[in-house]
Amino acid sequence: xxxxxxxxxxxxxxxxxxxxxxxxxxxxxxxxxxxxxxxxxxxxxxxxxxxxxxxxxxxxxxxxxxxxxxxxxxxxxxxxxxxxxxxxxxxxxxxxxxxxxxxxxxxxxxxxxxxxxxxxxxxxxxxxxxxxxxxxxxxxxxxxxxxxxxxxxxxxxxxxxxxxxxxxxxxxxxxxxxxxxxxxxxxxxxxxxxxxxxxxxxxxxxxxxxxxxxxxxxxxxxxxxxxxxxxxxxxxxxxxxxxxxxxxxxxxxxxxxxxxxxxxxxxxxxxxxxxxxxxxxxxxxxxxxxxxxxxxxxxxxxxxxxxxxxxxxxxxxxxxxxxxxxxxxxxxxxxxxxxxxxxxxxxxxxxxxxxxxxxxxxxxxxxxxxxxxxxxxxxxxxxxxxxxxxxxxxxxxxxxxxxxxxxxxxx
Amino acid sequence: xxxxxxxxxxxxxxxxxxxxxxxxxxxxxxxxxxxxxxxxxxxxxxxxxxxxxxxxxxxxxxxxxxxxxxxxxxxxxxxxxxxxxxxxxxxxxxxxxxxxxxxxxxxxxxxxxxxxxxxxxxxxxxxxxxxxxxxxxxxxxxxxxxxxxxxxxxxxxxxxxxxxxxxxxxxxxxxxxxxxxxxxxxxxxxxxxxxxxxxxxxxxxxxxxxxxxxxxxxxxxxxxxxxxxxxxxxxxxxxxxxxxxxxxxxxxxxxxxxxxxxxxxxxxxxxxxxxxxxxxxxxxxxxxxxxxxxxxxxxxxxxxxxxxxxxxxxxxxxxxxxxxxxxxxxxxxxxxxxxxxxxxxxxxxxxxxxxxxxxxxxxxxxxxxxxxxxxxxxxxxxxxxxxxxxxxxxxxxxxxxxxxxxxxxxx
Numbered sequence: 001x002x003x004x005x006x007x008x009x010x011x012x013x014x015x016x017x018x019x020x021x022x023x024x025x026x027x028x029x030x031x032x033x034x035x036x037x038x039x040x041x042x043x044x045x046x047x048x049x050x051x052x053x054x055x056x057x058x059x060x061x062x063x064x065x066x067x068x069x070x071x072x073x074x075x076x077x078x079x080x081x082x083x084x085x086x087x088x089x090x091x092x093x094x095x096x097x098x099x100x101x102x103x104x105x106x107x108x109x110x111x112x113x114x115x116x117x118x119x120x121x122x123x124x125x126x127x128x129x130x131x132x133x134x135x136x137x138x139x140x141x142x143x144x145x146x147x148x149x150x151x152x153x154x155x156x157x158x159x160x161x162x163x164x165x166x167x168x169x170x171x172x173x174x175x176x177x178x179x180x181x182x183x184x185x186x187x188x189x190x191x192x193x194x195x196x197x198x199x200x201x202x203x204x205x206x207x208x209x210x211x212x213x214x215x216x217x218x219x220x221x222x223x224x225x226x227x228x229x230x231x232x233x234x235x236x237x238x239x240x241x242x243x244x245x246x247x248x249x250x251x252x253x254x255x256x257x258x259x260x261x262x263x264x265x266x267x268x269x270x271x272x273x274x275x276x277x278x279x280x281x282x283x284x285x286x287x288x289x290x291x292x293x294x295x296x297x298x299x300x301x302x303x304x305x306x307x308x309x310x311x312x313x314x315x316x317x318x319x320x321x322x323x324x325x326x327x328x329x330x331x332x333x334x335x336x337x338x339x340x341x342x343x344x345x346x347x348x349x350x351x352x353x354x355x356x357x358x359x360x361x362x363x364x365x366x367x368x369x370x371x372x373x374x375x376x377x378x379x380x381x382x383x384x385x386x387x388x389x390x391x392x393x394x395x396x397x398x399x400x401x402x403x404x405x406x407x408x409x410x411x
Numbered sequence: 412x413x414x415x416x417x418x419x420x421x422x423x424x425x426x427x428x429x430x431x432x433x434x435x436x437x438x439x440x441x442x443x444x445x446x447x448x449x450x451x452x453x454x455x456x457x458x459x460x461x462x463x464x465x466x467x468x469x470x471x472x473x474x475x476x477x478x479x480x481x482x483x484x485x486x487x488x489x490x491x492x493x494x495x496x497x498x499x500x501x502x503x504x505x506x507x508x509x510x511x512x513x514x515x516x517x518x519x520x521x522x523x524x525x526x527x528x529x530x531x532x533x534x535x536x537x538x539x540x541x542x543x544x545x546x547x548x549x550x551x552x553x554x555x556x557x558x559x560x561x562x563x564x565x566x567x568x569x570x571x572x573x574x575x576x577x578x579x580x581x582x583x584x585x586x587x588x589x590x591x592x593x594x595x596x597x598x599x600x601x602x603x604x605x606x607x608x609x610x611x612x613x614x615x616x617x618x619x620x621x622x623x624x625x626x627x628x629x630x631x632x633x634x635x636x637x638x639x640x641x642x643x644x645x646x647x648x649x650x651x652x653x654x655x656x657x658x659x660x661x662x663x664x665x666x667x668x669x670x671x672x673x674x675x676x677x678x679x680x681x682x683x684x685x686x687x688x689x690x691x692x693x694x695x696x697x698x699x700x701x702x703x704x705x706x707x708x709x710x711x712x713x714x715x716x717x718x719x720x721x722x723x724x725x726x727x728x729x730x731x732x733x734x735x736x737x738x739x740x741x742x743x744x745x746x747x748x749x750x751x752x753x754x755x756x757x758x759x760x761x762x763x764x765x766x767x768x769x770x771x772x773x774x775x776x777x778x779x780x781x782x783x784x785x786x787x788x789x790x791x792x793x794x795x796x797x798x799x800x801x802x803x804x805x806x807x808x809x810x811x812x813x814x815x816x817x818x819x820x821x822x
Contacts, residue, residue: 164767
């Protein structure tokens with residue numbers, strides 16, 4: 001085991017799991033602990049036996065501003081991000097990444113292939129470049145990395161039939177490389193070399209889904225499931241090499257296929273922790289995609305996904321601004337809390353019951369304190385109710401169901 | 412049958428259902444058509460075999476402004492409300508109701524008991540008052556009415572054990588009446604008299620859930636399920652009396668109990684159309700309860716609920732303002748569209764695929780036109796992208812997965 005007794009004890013307390021059971025889950029790889037060995041953060045566990053978590057993406061595609069990214073990072077954490085990924089693209093991201101890792105109290109993830117594309121769009125996927133970049137990032141303290149090793153040259157013909165082809169940035173870069181060179185995926189070719197580096201730094205691999213469906217019509221197709229099978233095989237290789245692995249998942253999936261997607265991913269990967277983006281159960285919620293995605297995410301989490309990747313209102317439109325990060329994080333926190341209440345965790349049960357009792361007692365301050373977004377709750381109440389009445393303005397004083405029933409149902 | 416061939420034909424086209432099958436669904440009561448015989452509106456069908464719909468509540472508890480309510484009504488319809496309920500309370504609501512019904516192009520619902528409470532909170536539930544109010548509202552053109560006949564005196568002891576007792580306004584008024592007088596529920600006592608009036612005007616009854624759980628801890632308890640059984644019995648009486656019936660449902664229900672709630676409601680009521688408020692899968696989303704509720708609603712709709720009652724961000728805080736109505740409606744429209752895509756309707760499939768193709772082609776105008784909230788989509792895009800680029804600012808031009816994969820995967 002690479003985790004100290006102290007870490008495991010802390011995790012088992014936070015996650016309401018018996019320490020022995022936690023060790024079993026970790027040994028089987030059904031649970032992973034995200035933490036680079038050089039980092040001094042609280043380790044975060046992901047798996048079906050522990051609490052459902054949310055990841056929030058930050059990062060830039062255009063001109064970079066370190067301060068702006070730091071504010072996004074802090075906002076994401078304030079609103080409940082359990083992990084953060086820096087999705088900055090381009091080769092010049094090392095400085096900003098080091099700075100952000102330093103400031104980041106939660107596990108920090110990256111997608112190394114994003115640094116292998118230069119400003120003008122040219123790509124270097126040579127063995128040296130790949131291993132060098134991954135080792136650099138691991139040595140900087142990155143806790144988990146998305147590596148798209150599952151996408152194979154033989155999958156491309158299936159992706160070309162799709163409405164939306166490939167919507168994963170990493171997947172598209174690798175597909176293009178394979179199409180142009182006629183070679184297979186270098187992240188597949190050098191997989192064991194990559195694992196050696198990850199093992200050295202205790203970096204968890206997140207096996208990327210380069211072929212995740214980019215619209216509901218492409219969900220559960222051959223391209224997606226061929227890659228998923230490959231991810232299952234790669235996960236076995238990770239286990240052999242002592243590297244913790246998560247499996248990434250879609251994307252866009254209609255409600256009727258979400259259970260199938262989760263169950264299949266669990267089966268194909270021996271119940272590895274799943275890390276899903278959404279899924280979006282409709283393609284047409286532009287401007288409110290974070291809400292559509294939270295619907296899909298809550299369902300996926302309920303069926304067994306361990307880490308929910310937040311979407312923001314900017315999804316499909318542009319790069320998220322600070323307000324988008326805040327809103328996306330807050331909305332996904334609701335989804336994760338719903339999953340954790342359904343999974344029966346005492347922390348959630350207690351907080352929900354305390355909120356409900358405070359509601360019955362018209363204890364507004366206590367309600368604000370217990371709300372997921374206490375300042376929003378307080379602000380809205382202040383706007384709608386000028387005094388802290390013993391009722392809310394919804395029903396008015398003489399029509400309050402809580403008040404009436406509390407009085408007439410005195411036990 | 413009370414519906415013209417013309418109406419049935421229109422419904423079968425809109426709902427993508429064979430006219431014969433539609434008639435069977437209507438005959439069995441698994442589907443209802445909401446429309447008072449005096450109204451000149453497009454009839455709206457609700458049931459599992461047709462599209463999932465959303466209802467939006469308007470109305471006032473305090474001082475009334477007809478104009479404000481009219482703007483709310485129009486906004487709800489603009490954002491996709493299939494039906495509207497006026498939840499105004501107090502005896503002086505007739506004038507505003509008549510005015511709103513006149514202006515309302517979709518089925519209009521009410522809760523007559525709300526008019527039986529006077530400003531100071533005193534209640535008149537005499538047989539005369541009940542029948543007079545229901546007849547008045549039916550004659551004004553109300554298309555569907557919530558009547559809480561299922562709550563019985565014998566249920567009160569179960570409700571008194573709860574964390575949140577009774578949170579239905581109508582339920583609390585009736586419970587108080589029963590507790591004070593020692594009598595049973597007058598809406599139960601005079602049920603057949605009520606049905607006679609409803610039948611005369613072709614008003615659909617919505618059997619209210621006065622004991623819906625008001626927090627997740629109270630979900631699926633004895634109080635709720637005893638009332639549900641009663642609703643199943645009442646629904647049989649409706650069928651005998653030629654009155655269409657829907658069944659109302661909770662409320663607050665954790666994710667792990669939503670399927671059970673829907674399945675049980677279907678079983679207890681011979682698959683009557685279900686009309687659910689939420690359910691909220693957490694109690695702590697104050698300020699964003701509409702999003703939590705949309706998560707629960709999408710799941711409930713997927714399991715078979717026919718009409719989703721929208722919640723707004725003001726839920727648990729105060730009376731919704733116009734912006735709340737807009738946001739609640741828009742968010743619930745996403746949930747209903749996700750349900751309808753999952754139910755396999757061609758209209759939804761086509762629109763989602765067209766959106767996805769427009770996305771692949773960077774046809775921004777077409778995307779805005781296909782978005783559920785086209786003006787929001789356009790506004791956000793205008794804010795984030797200064798030109799209509801052939802990529803979005805999320806990935807930037809040189810990192811666009813759509814662009815790369817479209818080029819390298821040319822079939």
